[in-house]
Amino acid sequence: MRRFAEAEDLSAVVRDALGAGCRIVGVDRLRGGSKKGAYRVRLDGGQRASVIVYSWANEENFWPGAAEDDLTDPFAPASGLVPFLAAQHTLAEVGARVPRLLLADDTKQRYPADLAVVEDIPGGTLEALFETDPARAEAALDELARTLDLMRHHHAPRYGRVDLLERGGIALGSSCEQLILDRARRDxxxxxxxxxxxxxxRGQLDDRLQELRALVAPRAEYGLIHGELGPDHVLIDAEGQPVLIDIEGLMYFDTEWEHVFLRLRFAERYPALSRPGLDPRRLDLYGLAMHLSLVAGPLRLLDGDYPDRDFMHGIAEHNLRQALTLLP
Incomplete structure (x- = not known):
């Protein structure tokens, strides 16, 4: 039985983040996380009505057999306070809006896991806003496109997770396209x-992957990408600005990888985010690889006790059908 955080568990970290005058009046564990816990902590006696607390406790990780991350692999499960903080300050430097950090704690003295306290963004997700206020959502989508432009043009000469590169590390593999091919074949x-x-x-899909890889020319400059940027990973603040969350996987990589995911998740709204200059051959390879990843990953997650099983099975089923349509 998994045990999640409760009010008394979080009282010390919230008090240290916001001051002794704040009192917790309720804690809600937010839906959807598979690697970390996200809690909305409702408050009384301070300037904030609520904050968000992220917990990287082992109990919060639903991936079966999850091992220590290999930081050299850009696609190793991205989780933990270190990659979160690296992504937080990198995005802020670029000019991308992220929830403001109020406190980070890796001492295990306040709580037996790494924690971060961040501002609670009041406007909900972009996904929800498209249902309740389409005009405001369209304006936020235009702002998101500008944020993605800032990230795309923030270049590095090497690819890899930002926390790895900050330490002077070198990412696994010889190129983005070869890394994607190898990963797709495993998926x-x-x-x-x-x-x-x-x-x-299986044989036809493997042949197709290798055919597409052979068409991709080398590249030696990489942009900043989120990696899993769907409308559920974009919050809207009080000014209508998009705020990026679930940022631990932030990396320098081929922008085309970001765009195959954006195209998948934003569907008919993707044209607002599309940009000229993307390599069509990379898009073809990465599109098939993305679908295979979104079959293998959800099916692997379902080996464990992840609670929202119908949702995860639906992701796998949709992407399986899409991968089959890409066969010649």
């Missing part, structure tokens, strides 16, 4: 072992 093998439809065309 294909895993998915084929879990679904007969993928297994039946």
């Amino acid at each position: 294909l093998e895993e998915a084929a072992g879990r679904d007969t439809r993928i297994n039946a065309v």
Whole structure:
């Protein structure tokens, strides 16, 4: 049985973040996290009505057999206070809006896990705003496009997670495209072992991946990407500005990888985010690889006790069908 944080567990860290006058009146664990816990802590007696507390306790990680992250692999599970803080200050320096950090604690003295306290953004997600106020959501989408432009043009000569590169590390692999191919072939093998439809065309999918990889020319400059930027990972602040969350996977990489995910998650709204100059051959390779990743990953997560099982199964099923349509 997993034990999640309660009010008494978080009282010390919230008091130190906001002052002794703040009193916790309620704690709600937010839906959707699979690697960390996110808690809305409702307050009385201070200037803020609520804050968000992130917890990287082992109990919050639903990935079966999760091991220590390999920082050299850009696609290793991105979780922890260190990558969070590296992403937080990098995005802020670039000019991308992120929740303001109020306190970070890795001492384990206030709570037996790394924690961060950040501002609670009042406007909800961009995904929800499209349902309740489409005009305001469209304006926020335009602002998000400008944020992505800032990130795209923030270049580095090497690819890899920002926390790795800050330490002078070197990322796994010889190139982004080769890394994606190798990862896609592993995802294909895993998915084929879990679904007969993928297994039946495993050879064809593998051939297609290698054909697409052969068409991609080398590159030696990389932009800043979020990696999993859907409308549920964008909050809207009181001024209508987009605020990026779930940022631990921030990396320098091919911008095309970001855009195949944006295209998938924003669907008919993606044209507002699309930009000229993207490499169509990379988009083709990365599109197929992304679908295979979103089959293998959710099916792997379902081996454990992740609670929102229908939702995760739906992701796998949708992407399985999409991958099959990309066969010649």
